[in-house]
Amino acid sequence: MTVSRRTLLGSTLVGAAALATKTRAARVAHAAPAPDAPDEPKGSPPKLVVPNGSVLPSVKKHGVRIYHLRAEEFDHEIAPGLTIKAWGYNGSTPGPVLEATEGEHVRIYVTNKLPEATTIHWHGVFVPYGMDGVAGLTQESIGPGKTFKYEFVFDRAGTFMYHPHVDEMTQIALGMMGMIVVHPRGGDRARVRDYALMTHEMMVPIGAARAEPLAMNDFNVLTFNGKAFPATDSLVAEIGDTVRIRIGNLGPMDHHPIHLHGHAFEVVATDGGVVPPSARVPETTVLVPTGTVRVIEFRARAAGDWPLHCHMTHHAMNQMGHAAANLVGADPQGLDAKLSRVVPGYMTMGGRGMHEMSVMRMPQPANAISMVGGKGPHGVIDMGGMFTVVKVRDRLVAGQDPGWYVPDANQGTASEASASDLLGDGITP
Ligand SMILES: [Cu+2]
Numbered sequence: 553m554t555v556s557r558r559t560l561l562g563s564t565l566v567g568a569a570a571l572a573t574k575t576r577a578a579r580v581a582h583a584a585p586a587p588d589a590p591d592e593p594k595g596s597p598p599k600l601v602v603p604n605g606s607v608l609p610s611v612k613k614h615g616v617r618i619y620h621l622r623a624e625e626f627d628h629e630i631a632p633g634l635t636i637k638a639w640g641y642n643g644s645t646p647g648p649v650l651e652a653t654e655g656e657h658v659r660i661y662v663t664n665k666l667p668e669a670t671t672i673h674w675h676g677v678f679v680p681y682g683m684d685g686v687a688g689l690t691q692e693s694i695g696p697g698k699t700f701k702y703e704f705v706f707d708r709a710g711t712f713m714y715h716p717h718v719d720e721m722t723q724i725a726l727g728m729m730g731m732i733v734v735h736p737r738g739g740d741r742a743r744v745r746d747y748a749l750m751t752h753e754m755m756v757p758i759g760a761a762r763a764e765p766l767a768m769n770d771f772n773v774l775t776f777n778g779k780a781f782p783a784t785d786s787l788v789a790e791i792g793d794t795v796r797i798r799i800g801n802l803g804p805m806d807h808h809p810i811h812l813h814g815h816a817f818e819v820v821a822t823d824g825g826v827v828p829p830s831a832r833v834p835e836t837t838v839l840v841p842t843g844t845v846r847v848i849e850f851r852a853r854a855a856g857d858w859p860l861h862c863h864m865t866h867h868a869m870n871q872m873g874h875a876a877a878n879l880v881g882a883d884p885q886g887l888d889a890k891l892s893r894v895v896p897g898y899m900t901m902g903g904r905g906m907h908e909m910s911v912m913r914m915p916q917p918a919n920a921i922s923m924v925g926g927k928g929p930h931g932v933i934d935m936g937g938m939f940t941v942v943k944v945r946d947r948l949v950a951g952q953d954p955g956w957y958v959p960d961a962n963q964g965t966a967s968e969a970s971a972s973d974l975l976g977d978g979i980t981p
Pocket of ligand 1: 809
């Protein structure tokens with residue numbers, strides 16, 4: 553029998569709390585966001601922001617924009633505590649965003665540094681047949697060590713993606729994917745906060761450094777742009793800004809209902825094109841099926857740190873929370889008393905729900921991340937995985953992390969009801 557996450561986690565839970573002398577909390581403290589500083593006057597062209605990621609550098613030669621992608625393996629940190637051997641492009645997963653302008657003629661060199669053949673398919677882009685990147689069908693695969701050349705014109709603006717079309721199951725599972733953003737010719741309309749996010753899911757056995765390419769479920773590493781909360785960069789906006797988030801999903805199996813707090817948005821485009829305004833409906837959650845892009849837009853309406861996350865609860869937590877033994881409702885007193893004779897201070901966790909696991913950190917296997925856990929202004933944030941925050945402020949300062957939102961006192965914050973509140977409103981707790 554192989555050691556499952558369930559058995560490992562079970563043995564970790566038992567007695568673990570008592571042994572926790574040093575928490576991981578400090579190491580997984582919320583990563584400093586990289587604000588898209590408002591350093592341009594209103595009305596200037598939008599600048600694409602890739603949280604935790606980058607745009608692929610390119611050069612223009614004789615009217616042709618030239619890119620170079622390297623398919624390769626590298627070490628990739630999902631969040632502090634978990635580093636994996638990922639496959640991706642130019643040292644990142646997802647690979648860097650290919651950014652271009654509608655009508656641009658591009659030449660993309662692809663060097664294969666993987667141990668097996670690959671190709672790149674330009675998902676959603678209308679390319680000449682021979683450039684479609686399907687090994688065996690439209691081209692020969694790119695063998696290890698080889699460099700191939702793709703050349704075409706981006707004939708329409710939009711948000712698209714790229715991924716291999718050889719051994720897709722392995723290569724995509726290990727992280728090979730990227731986004732393509734083609735801006736409309738003549739620039740965009742009004743100033744927009746323009747963000748690119750790709751979801752992904754992996755099954756990384758606890759303590760292992762490689763995702764399981766064969767996994768069909770039980771994904772335990774859920775990411776936005778390759779990072780799990782609390783390592784996900786925040787998105788930022790000023791009140792009144794139009795915010796666009798291009799959400800792409802090239803994960804292997806799951807569709808992600810991505811939910812935003814504090815705002816309603818519309819899906820304005822997919823990788824198929826623009827959604828006609830008459831067909832748009834207000835939403836607070838958008839399902840992003842695998843193999844699609846959903847571009848959402850909204851006006852930042854209220855200051856705050858508004859969560860943006862997958863609404864599948866198992867997609868908003870990290871490795872250690874998956875397949876934990878269910879102890880909710882169990883009475884561990886007798887067990888605790890016996891075990892504390894050999895493990896002083898021993899206490900079974902999970903009997904009152906899972907929140908205590910994020911509050912009372914426990915030691916865990918090397919190269920693994922806790923179930924949940926960002927530190928927020930009011931304690932532990934019981935979220936992990938596919939979770940980030942949209943920080944909306946009246947004003948942002950160029951290059952400065954806006955920190956946690958502090959509401960005006962007159963806005964009110966949920967707090968314990970006073971005796972006079974209860975009495976006055978006739979509430980009996
Ligand atoms: Cu999800």
